[in-house]
Amino acid sequence: MRRASAVAGALLVVLPLAGCTPTLQVDAQDVGGTDAELCARLVDAVPDEVVQARRRDLEVLSGTDATVAAWGDPPLVLTCGVGTPAGFSRVASACQDVAGVDWFVPEEQMEDQSREAVATTIGFEPAVELRIPAAYRPPVEVLVELAPAIRATLRNPNPCVVADPRDELAP
Template identity: 35%
Template structure:
C-alpha cells in the first residue's frame, strides 16, 4: 500500500475550481427538462396507442407548460418540471384487483386512485387497451383537476377495452 501526497492548494484556488465545475455542470443541464422518469416497456400494440396519445397531449395541463422528463420518449410526458408526469404503457397495477380500491371518473375516463405516502396521488386509467399512469406532486394531494386536461386525449387515442 502506498500513500500519495498532493501539494496543498490555496483555498482561493480550490474555491475557484469548485465554482468553475459548478458553472460547467449548470451550463450543461437544461432547466426545461423534468427529473428522470422510468420509460415503460409496453407491447407493440400498446406502444402504438401510446404514440397516438403523445400526439394528442396538450401543451399545458392545469396551467403548467409541458416539460417532458428525461430520457425523451413518446411513452412519457410531463408538465411543470415534474409536477405532473404521464407514462403510457405501464403494467397493470396490482391494486386494480383490490375490491376496496378507489377510483374516479373524469370526463369519460375511469382512473384507479392510489394515494402515495409523502407525495401526491397516482392515477392509472382503467378499461383501456393501454394503461396510462399520471402522477401528481404534493400540491395535488386532494385534487384530480389535472386529469380534466388529460381525459380527452386518453379517450381519443387509447381505445376502451370493454
C-alpha cells in the same frame, strides 16, 4: 446601434429564463406493437399545457420515449403502457370517473392530499399512469384536462364497473 444593443439585452433576459426548467430524466415503459402505436398517439395528443404547467423536455433513460410526457415543476408525469396497479381488484376497488375516464388511486393516497398520488386508468388499453405531486392536489382539474386525449386515442374495452350492492338483492 441602439436597436442592436436593445435586442441583445432582451436576449440576455430571455435566455436565462429558458433554462429554468432543465430536461427531466425519466424511465419509460418498454412497449411494442399496437400498444406502442397507441401510446405514441396519446403522447402526441396530450396538451402542451396542463393546469397552467408547460410540457417538459424529457431525456428517456430506459424504455420507449413515445410512452411518456411531463408538465411543470414539480413534474406531473404521464406514462403509457403500464400494467395493473398494485392493490387494484376489479371486485373490491373503487374507480373514479373523471370526464369519461375511469381512474384508480390507492385509498391511502386519496385520503392524504399532502402527498404524491399515482392515478392509473382502468379499462383503457394500454393503461396510463399519472404521477401527481402534492402541489397539484386535488387532481380533478389535471385529470379533466387529460381525459379528451385519452378517450380519443386509446381503446376502452373494459370500463370499470363497480357493482351496485342492490343488484345482489334483486330476485
